[in-house]
Amino acid sequence: MSVQPSRSQRVDAAIPARAGAGLKAEHIREILDSGADIGFFEVHAENYMGAGGMPHRQLEAIREKYPLSLHGVGLSIGGEQPLDAEHLKRLAALNKKYEPGLFSEHLAWSTHDTTYYNDLLPVPYDKATLDRVCDHIDEVQEVVGRKMLLENPSTYVAFQQSTMSEIEFLKQITKRTGCGLLLDVNNVFVSCTNHERSPEEYLADFPITDVGEIHLGGHAPDRDDEGRPLLIDAHDREVDDAVWKLYESVIRENGSLPTLVEWDNDVPAWPILLAEAQAADRILEQAREPDLKRAV
Known part of the structure; x- marks a missing residue:
């Protein structure tokens, strides 16, 4: 494995309108040995902020x-x-x-003073928060030198001080900063279930033209203190059937988009994760078939 291959050795950086998977260190050797047929891989940036070593050598080989x-x-x-x-x-x-x-981040906060929390915490949807988030996104895009995507959150509580819906909040962000969106369909289902809202209505109003990537993942069912259904964005199992149905509807109505399958906890063997990505690829392929027939 070369530590720093020249750019000419790398495949095109563009993300195809196919399914990808989150890259896990325990899968890398099998992926490279098998030449896995998959659209792309996604990595958490924080896992590669060290100066070098094995993680970077492995990621270079994948790249x-x-x-x-x-x-x-x-x-x-x-x-x-x-x-x-x-x-x-x-x-x-x-x-x-x-x-x-693609480069993306979350609509969330996870720090206070010098403390970093191992969670992605929600924000109120009001003008003060909107101004702050837009300022932060402007700073990120200026320093990084490229457009970023912002992911819709999974939420479990609502803030009384919110003065706009999540959809309106996201629309204002994209309008003011020029950033794109990462649509996490599992987060939509989790949040809408927790807040007793319709995920179909949420998606119908989502600014899909700003979406550069889609996420799919698994959630864990639970109950709140009053016995009502509560879903946890756990990323520890296969994609739920209800999320697959929502995703299929989004793709059927809007066309193929790069789609990532997330599985970050209780990570399975590579063939299981690959099978989830292949299931998404089949849905993407079905959406492309009418275009292919018209072209012929």
């Missing part, structure tokens, strides 16, 4: 053969304090080094 999507989880876009300048520099360096086809 030679597959497009990458870089997904941040620790920037705290929605936080009240300024963004971490050193963290931003490392994100910019990773984007320059690996030339990912």
Whole structure:
């Protein structure tokens, strides 16, 4: 494995309108040995912020053969304090080094003073938060030097001070900053179930023209203190049938988009994760078939 292949050795950075999977270290050797037929891989940026070593050698080997999507989880876009300048520099360096086809972060906060929480916490949807989030996104895009995608959150509580819907909040962000969106269909189902809303109505109003990538993942069923259904965005199992149906509807109505299957906890053997990605690929292929027939 070369530590730093030249750009001419790498495949095109562009992410195809196919399914991809989250890259896990325990799968890398099998992926490379098998030459897995998959659209792309996505990595959490924070896992590659060290100076070098085996993680970077492995990622370089993957990047030679597959497009990458870089997904941040620790920037705290929605936080009240300024963004971490050193963290931003490392994100910019990773984007320059690996030339990912897509770069994304979460609409969430995860820091307070010098404490980093191992969670993605929700924000109220009001003007003060909107202004802060837009300022942070402007800063990220300026420092990193490229357009970013912002992922819709999975939520479990609502804030009384919210003055607009999540959809309106996201629309205002894209209008003011020019960023794109990452549509997590599992997050939609989780949030709508938890807040007793319709995921179909949410998706019908989602600004799909701003979407550059879709996420799918598994959720864990639970109950709240009053016995009502509560879903946890666990990323520890296969995609639920209800989420597959929502995803199929989105793709059928809007066409194929790069789609990632997330499985971050209780990670299965590679063939199981690949099978989930292949299931998404079949839905994407069905959406392309009418276009192919018209072309013929």
